[in-house]
Amino acid sequence: MSNDAWTIAMAAVLGLVAIGIYGMLIVRNLIKVVVALQIFAKGTILVMVAAGGISGKPAVGQSLAITVIVADTVVTVMALALAIQVRRWCGTLDTRVISRLRR
Amino acid sequence: MISQWPSWIWMIALPIVTSPFIYLLGRLFQRARDASELKQRLQGRAQRKPWRANPVRWVSLAVMLASCVPFVAAWRELADGASLQFTVGIVALKFDGISLLLSAAVLVLGVLVSIFSGPYIGHESGQEKYHALLNAMIGAMLGLGCAADLFNLWVWFETAAIASYMLVAYHSDRAASLEAGMKYLVQNSVGSMLVLIGIGLVFSQTGTLNLAQLRTAIAAGTGSRPLLLASGALFCVGFGVKIAMVPMHTWLPDAHSQAPSGISAMLSGVVIETGLVALLRALSVLADLSSAWGAILLAFGAVNMIVGNLLALRQTQVKRLLAFSSLTHVGYMLLGLGFAVSFGQLEGAQGGVFHLLTHAAMKGLAFLAAGSLLFALRVARGDSGPLEAADLAGAARRYPVTALALTVALLGLGGLPPLGGFMSKWQIFASGVRTGSPVAIALVVFAVLNSLLSLAYYAPLVSMMYRKAPSDVVTSGAAIPTGMTVPLVLLVLVVVALGVWPALANGLTVPAGQVVLSIFSRQGGM
Numbered sequence: 297m298s299n300d301a302w303t304i305a306m307a308a309v310l311g312l313v314a315i316g317i318y319g320m321l322i323v324r325n326l327i328k329v330v331v332a333l334q335i336f337a338k339g340t341i342l343v344m345v346a347a348g349g350i351s352g353k354p355a356v357g358q359s360l361a362i363t364v365i366v367a368d369t370v371v372t373v374m375a376l377a378l379a380i381q382v383r384r385w386c387g388t389l390d391t392r393v394i395s396r397l398r399r
Numbered sequence: 400m401i402s403q404w405p406s407w408i409w410m411i412a413l414p415i416v417t418s419p420f421i422y423l424l425g426r427l428f429q430r431a432r433d434a435s436e437l438k439q440r441l442q443g444r445a446q447r448k449p450w451r452a453n454p455v456r457w458v459s460l461a462v463m464l465a466s467c468v469p470f471v472a473a474w475r476e477l478a479d480g481a482s483l484q485f486t487v488g489i490v491a492l493k494f495d496g497i498s499l500l501l502s503a504a505v506l507v508l509g510v511l512v513s514i515f516s517g518p519y520i521g522h523e524s525g526q527e528k529y530h531a532l533l534n535a536m537i538g539a540m541l542g543l544g545c546a547a548d549l550f551n552l553w554v555w556f557e558t559a560a561i562a563s564y565m566l567v568a569y570h571s572d573r574a575a576s577l578e579a580g581m582k583y584l585v586q587n588s589v590g591s592m593l594v595l596i597g598i599g600l601v602f603s604q605t606g607t608l609n610l611a612q613l614r615t616a617i618a619a620g621t622g623s624r625p626l627l628l629a630s631g632a633l634f635c636v637g638f639g640v641k642i643a644m645v646p647m648h649t650w651l652p653d654a655h656s657q658a659p660s661g662i663s664a665m666l667s668g669v670v671i672e673t674g675l676v677a678l679l680r681a682l683s684v685l686a687d688l689s690s691a692w693g694a695i696l697l698a699f700g701a702v703n704m705i706v707g708n709l710l711a712l713r714q715t716q717v718k719r720l721l722a723f724s725s726l727t728h729v730g731y732m733l734l735g736l737g738f739a740v741s742f743g744q745l746e747g748a749q750g751g752v753f754h755l756l757t758h759a760a761m762k763g764l765a766f767l768a769a770g771s772l773l774f775a776l777r778v779a780r781g782d783s784g785p786l787e788a789a790d791l792a793g794a795a796r797r798y799p800v801t802a803l804a805l806t807v808a809l810l811g812l813g814g815l816p817p818l819g820g821f822m823s824k825w826q827i828f829a830s831g832v833r834t835g836s837p838v839a840i841a842l843v844v845f846a847v848l849n850s851l852l853s854l855a856y857y858a859p860l861v862s863m864m865y866r867k868a869p870s871d872v873v874t875s876g877a878a879i880p881t882g883m884t885v886p887l888v889l890l891v892l893v894v895v896a897l898g899v900w901p902a903l904a905n906g907l908t909v910p911a912g913q914v915v916l917s918i919f920s921r922q923g924g925m
Contacts, residue, residue: 302603309596320589326581333588340592343599351606356489360550360602364595367557371588374564378581381571394578 305346312339326379326389330372337368405485407473407494410502411545413466414538418531421462425455425527456517459530463510463537470502477910484547491609493547496910500752501544501669501676503907504759507893508668509537511886515767516661518880519774520569529569529659536562536665540673548608549598549684552677553591560587560641563670567658573783579650579657586650590640594681597633600626601684613684614918627688634681635695641674644699644733645706648726652710655722656785660770663718667725668763672755675732683918686740692919693741700733701842704849711856716785717769720856721762724812727853728758734846735827739912740919742834749912750826753904757811757819757897764890765808771801771883779877788860793869801879802864804887809857811894814850819897824850826901 316336320329341361348357379389386394404412432453473494476483482495513533520526539559546552564587568580598608604622607613617627640647651671655663682692707726714720735751738744772794773786795802811818824846831843897904 313596317589320585329585333585336589336592340595340599343596344602347599347603350603353606356608357602360599363550363554367554367561370561371557371564371584374561375581375584375588378564378568378571378577378584381568382574382577382581385572385577386574394574 406469410469411542414534418535422531491547492545496914498544500911512661518882566662576657579653583654590637594637597630600630618687638678645702652722656718664763664766668759697737700730703730744830746830748915752911753908754823757823761811768805775876792867813854813857819894822901
């Protein structure tokens, strides 16, 4: 992997992470929060693949990326399962309403 | 191949491998019981006496006790300063002083929480999930203590975190518990992804993930310094979310207070401490890069102490108050470890890990005692509300043992002399004074004042239990099952014993302190 490719990959990572964090900060719908989390996670997977490329060990980098994908999928499934329960018991997915319900 | 595995690997493998079978067993039993009850009802027969309790709690407890056996064997094998290695492919595991200390805390608290949780959630239908996840979480934390490469460390961490997300949201029909679970999940996932980016950067610069190889590579000047420093910052922030270092702590009070009480004890007693161990291991590879890591730990420690105390002062719910006091105690641990990293104080490292141990016992005891009172005053009567401080009025008359246990825990956390918390704090403060640096001494004075301040919220709870007339809630409270009292009594003995004979813990804290110091000792100048 050339240095240019590494720079482009890092720029893409920064972009994905920024979009993810921005999304998590402004959206109020739990499903959209999970989507933002996923965008963030895609950034970290790109880091792993790019790191394998630049350090000359692409196989290791890719196996790390696959492990991350697995862990990330499990987290997403659980987040969506929780969102279903929230919809069932609170009747809404709006985070503002949910935090008001608690009191 | 399996026969070649060293015995201590079984300590990690047993709880994880058996966890799905525990779930399956509990589920099958539950179904058999439901079917038999339905049959009785259909045949119009009067309900015979109900079936015995689900045996899943005993199986889970047996597995945890079984994994104590390889732990004790490994402890015997571990000579001074030595470590046990194990490698499969590029995955390396190492059992050293830190692993020993963390495993001891996790196993002891795990066994006691398992005993406690039997009656606590025995009447609920999802208990097989609870026990299976508890075992998986314990196994993952044991593995984390032994991880010897950076990515492995992350995988164990994520496994433990995934199990704990589900445990926090265990009461999935309560809005408060769902909100806490969601908050915990989102914030911790962001933290773990930041750590992952840090790991990716380190890997891109050095081409290796093994902690020992990374250490030598970075000491030799491999890689770009700004990128490696950035990954250090990512480790601090990412693991900081899990340790609840102060600006990243907002998930903790909700998660720790809404989880079932046994899980609160685990989360507060050992889960945040495993984050601390992971942070230490991850930062240690960058030790030669900069001398600022110790200062960062000290700064976060100071902020954690004061913010934790100020927030705890305003709480009226017992479990929320205990959750905020965890922030303060993480602060003390960071202080001790910070003295070790920046001034090379062995005492500080030992004090820090000793406080990790005493805090696990004291906070575990506090949450379990508060949990038994919550059970008697609320859960047993079908009320899912929180335990308010005002509900404790006069609890000592109706529940003398539980009230005594809660008192011992609170006074220990506040740092009163004959108890464990005093000894570990004393060791941290003494090491800070011994450095002779004015900043360190100022931090020690600050920590002592914080310790006094913390009594301002512990003492009213004690006075509430002993000096007030029993409230209506207490007089009409249910009885506390013996199974929930036994772990309390054992933990009281541990807290008192560590306070009277602190040398008892030397077998654990001395090797762990040496490891902390050795992984941070700077090899080359840079």
